Amino acid sequence: MITLKNDRFLRALFRQPVDVTPVWMMRQAGRYLPEYRATRARAGSFMDLCRNPELACEVTLQPLRRFPLDAAILFSDILTVPDAMGLGLFFSEGEGPGFHRPVRDERAVNALGVPDIETDLGYVMEAVRTIYRELDGQVPLIGFSGSPWTLATYMVEGGSSKNFSLIKGMLFGRPDLLHRMLAVTAESVTAYLNGQIRAGAQAVMIFDTWGGVLSPADYRSFSLAYMERIIRGLHREEQGSKIPVILFTKGGGQWLEAMADTGCDALGVDWTTDLSDARSRVGDKVSLQGNLDPCILHAPPDRVRAGVAQVLASFGEGSGHIFNLGHGIHPDVDPENAAVLVEAVHSLSRQYHC
Amino acid sequence: MITLKNDRFLRALFRQPVDVTPVWMMRQAGRYLPEYRATRARAGSFMDLCRNPELACEVTLQPLRRFPLDAAILFSDILTVPDAMGLGLFFSEGEGPGFHRPVRDERAVNALGVPDIETDLGYVMEAVRTIYRELDGQVPLIGFSGSPWTLATYMVEGGSSKNFSLIKGMLFGRPDLLHRMLAVTAESVTAYLNGQIRAGAQAVMIFDTWGGVLSPADYRSFSLAYMERIIRGLHREEQGSKIPVILFTKGGGQWLEAMADTGCDALGVDWTTDLSDARSRVGDKVSLQGNLDPCILHAPPDRVRAGVAQVLASFGEGSGHIFNLGHGIHPDVDPENAAVLVEAVHSLSRQYHC
Numbered sequence: 001m002i003t004l005k006n007d008r009f010l011r012a013l014f015r016q017p018v019d020v021t022p023v024w025m026m027r028q029a030g031r032y033l034p035e036y037r038a039t040r041a042r043a044g045s046f047m048d049l050c051r052n053p054e055l056a057c058e059v060t061l062q063p064l065r066r067f068p069l070d071a072a073i074l075f076s077d078i079l080t081v082p083d084a085m086g087l088g089l090f091f092s093e094g095e096g097p098g099f100h101r102p103v104r105d106e107r108a109v110n111a112l113g114v115p116d117i118e119t120d121l122g123y124v125m126e127a128v129r130t131i132y133r134e135l136d137g138q139v140p141l142i143g144f145s146g147s148p149w150t151l152a153t154y155m156v157e158g159g160s161s162k163n164f165s166l167i168k169g170m171l172f173g174r175p176d177l178l179h180r181m182l183a184v185t186a187e188s189v190t191a192y193l194n195g196q197i198r199a200g201a202q203a204v205m206i207f208d209t210w211g212g213v214l215s216p217a218d219y220r221s222f223s224l225a226y227m228e229r230i231i232r233g234l235h236r237e238e239q240g241s242k243i244p245v246i247l248f249t250k251g252g253g254q255w256l257e258a259m260a261d262t263g264c265d266a267l268g269v270d271w272t273t274d275l276s277d278a279r280s281r282v283g284d285k286v287s288l289q290g291n292l293d294p295c296i297l298h299a300p301p302d303r304v305r306a307g308v309a310q311v312l313a314s315f316g317e318g319s320g321h322i323f324n325l326g327h328g329i330h331p332d333v334d335p336e337n338a339a340v341l342v343e344a345v346h347s348l349s350r351q352y353h354c
Numbered sequence: 355m356i357t358l359k360n361d362r363f364l365r366a367l368f369r370q371p372v373d374v375t376p377v378w379m380m381r382q383a384g385r386y387l388p389e390y391r392a393t394r395a396r397a398g399s400f401m402d403l404c405r406n407p408e409l410a411c412e413v414t415l416q417p418l419r420r421f422p423l424d425a426a427i428l429f430s431d432i433l434t435v436p437d438a439m440g441l442g443l444f445f446s447e448g449e450g451p452g453f454h455r456p457v458r459d460e461r462a463v464n465a466l467g468v469p470d471i472e473t474d475l476g477y478v479m480e481a482v483r484t485i486y487r488e489l490d491g492q493v494p495l496i497g498f499s500g501s502p503w504t505l506a507t508y509m510v511e512g513g514s515s516k517n518f519s520l521i522k523g524m525l526f527g528r529p530d531l532l533h534r535m536l537a538v539t540a541e542s543v544t545a546y547l548n549g550q551i552r553a554g555a556q557a558v559m560i561f562d563t564w565g566g567v568l569s570p571a572d573y574r575s576f577s578l579a580y581m582e583r584i585i586r587g588l589h590r591e592e593q594g595s596k597i598p599v600i601l602f603t604k605g606g607g608q609w610l611e612a613m614a615d616t617g618c619d620a621l622g623v624d625w626t627t628d629l630s631d632a633r634s635r636v637g638d639k640v641s642l643q644g645n646l647d648p649c650i651l652h653a654p655p656d657r658v659r660a661g662v663a664q665v666l667a668s669f670g671e672g673s674g675h676i677f678n679l680g681h682g683i684h685p686d687v688d689p690e691n692a693a694v695l696v697e698a699v700h701s702l703s704r705q706y707h708c
Contacts, residue, residue, distance in 0.1 A: 215628075
């Protein structure tokens with residue numbers, strides 16, 4: 001095990017004292033960085049980049065060279081798992097992701113199996129190993145996966161969706177089928193995240209991007225229950241270190257209490273919930289990660305600093321806060337504003353820690 | 355004033371006793387009905403249909419001929435107001451609405467004025483008068499408008515948006531400009547809704563489709579404050595009858611208490627909040643309208659009935675509930691399932707009323 005030079009991120013996840021609030025940004029390795037666009041152009045397609053461990057490592061490290069971030073996150077896509085399950089992932093320019101073989105009937109559901117992580121998703125494992133080695137303990141490495149519900153929306157809809165009519169048609173009309181699909185997907189995600197942990201991921205995050213489109217009861221039964229199943233199945237200790245789990249349901253502000261009861265260590269919170277409110281609701285049960293509206297990075301630097309100050313004040317004193325955006329950084333943001341954000345988090349948060 | 359033959363909808367809005375729970379559906383006059391598609395084809399474009407009072411009346415009444423609905427809603431579009439403010443509304447097939455002259459700088463904001471309702475929006479007033487006359491007291495007629503914030507998203511973005519980067523760029527970078535635009539839009543909406551009330555609307559609803567993309571503080575200051583201003587400016591009595599106001603922020607489940615304090619009579623609630631929870635939070639201050647997930651209409655009839663039963667049970671006993679979907683009915687729903695929904699609401703709700 002390589003010794004960490006900066007463990008603020010992990011300490012905050014375990015609500016241990018820190019000197020300043022740790023910060024990273026969702027999609028910090030991404031299109032807003034010119035060096036990312038250059039590497040991406042060199043790789044070919046987006047998936048060529050994900051499938052090339054050396055280049056995936058390169059883009060993972062790029063934002064760390066620019067900004068004093070407190071964590072790195074594996075560069076990959078949430079749809080690698082259904083792709084490995086045989087659905088045939090593709091990306092069309094401007095239209096987002098799609099699957100050649102969406103899962104819409106009993107036959108297709110029954111054909112789904114858990115992929116072999118080390119072969120079918122070996123390129124991700126190799127990327128994690130490479131990044132872990134190259135990071136050399138600079139900061140912790142976050143592994144991640146989409147939630148079973150979120151993956152299932154793409155698997156059934158065949159791509160992005162507006163109304164989620166197809167998957168909800170299945171949810172309401174054939175809940176047995178959907179549960180079967182979610183069970184095998186949850187098993188796949190568990191194996192996938194455990195593989196990442198073995199390969200060097202020091203924390204993992206489950207992205208439930210579309211849990212917020214469900215009713216409270218449907219959220220509990222079709223999204224939260226499967227995330228809880230994954231959390232129970234994860235290897236929470238590797239080479240003597242505890243591996244924390246972050247759970248993020250976008251639009252899940254109404255369900256934080258239930259999310260905190262899954263056994264995770266932290267909740268991702270989007271900007272529609274005040275951190276002060278979230279903190280008073282979940283108490284000391286979990287840490288909180290978030291939650292600046294990413295659109296603020298389109299405003300002048302002074303406004304970015306003021307936004308950072310508001311989020312820090314909303315969480316208040318003590319450890320248990322990992323600063324982040326409430327969603328991914330936009331491709332058209334000026335990297336200078338990301339620098340302002342990171343600097344502001346470190347300098348303005350010192351007053352909240354002893 | 356024509357005497358109402360069925361006033362369940364208004365009675366429920368004022369929390370007076372009813373025999374069964376009243377029901378209507380957002381977008382009940384719409385593309386899922388073959389007779390709508392025929393009239394729309396006859397009219398030409400979507401806006402030609404909105405601008406023709408006779409045809410707008412015809413499509414408003416169509417769902418009432420099929421289903422025993424308890425309210426009619428004016429057929430129109432929320433973007434008539436910015437169109438009348440001079441932005442040049444157009445609809446491109448498959449891409450949704452757009453404006454030829456989006457509002458993105460100080461000069462464009464300063465050029466905005468309150469339209470003359472009886473001339474610039476005379477076609478809407480004439481549609482309301484026609485529908486009111488043709489309804490002949492069968493059920494009440496609902497008038498409506500978009501909220502200032504929701505209208506402003508289209509006015510600044512120039513159409514639909516995914517991230518709302520442009521308007522949020524203005525919100526964070528030039529809040530003074532955005533407040534100026536929202537003020538003149540709120541004044542326009544107030545005049546527009548008062549015009550509809552004079553023309554025969556017996557209730558009005560404010561659709562805040564995009565309030566849910568804001569942080570709690572930004573929601574209060576950039577959306578809720580302007581809706582409250584409108585509510586204060588409405589003529590709440592016309593020809594001796596009280597005119598109730600329904601406020602609906604999609605994704606606003608976390609802010610129901612603040613919404614209930616605006617002086618409105620009812621809150622629209624989407625399906626991400628349980629009505630039991632909503633009711634315990636707002637008490638007797640307002641009625642609640644909602645909140646079945648519209649996707650359930652893609653499931654078999656038995657499941658639709660079960661979904662209706664769940665929503666009715668969630669609200670529980672007594673008046674103060676207007677049954678509705680949590681958002682508009684989808685274009686690809688079988689009208690037979692809409693019939694099942696309406697019948698189920700009336701037959702299954704009797705037990706909750708004395």
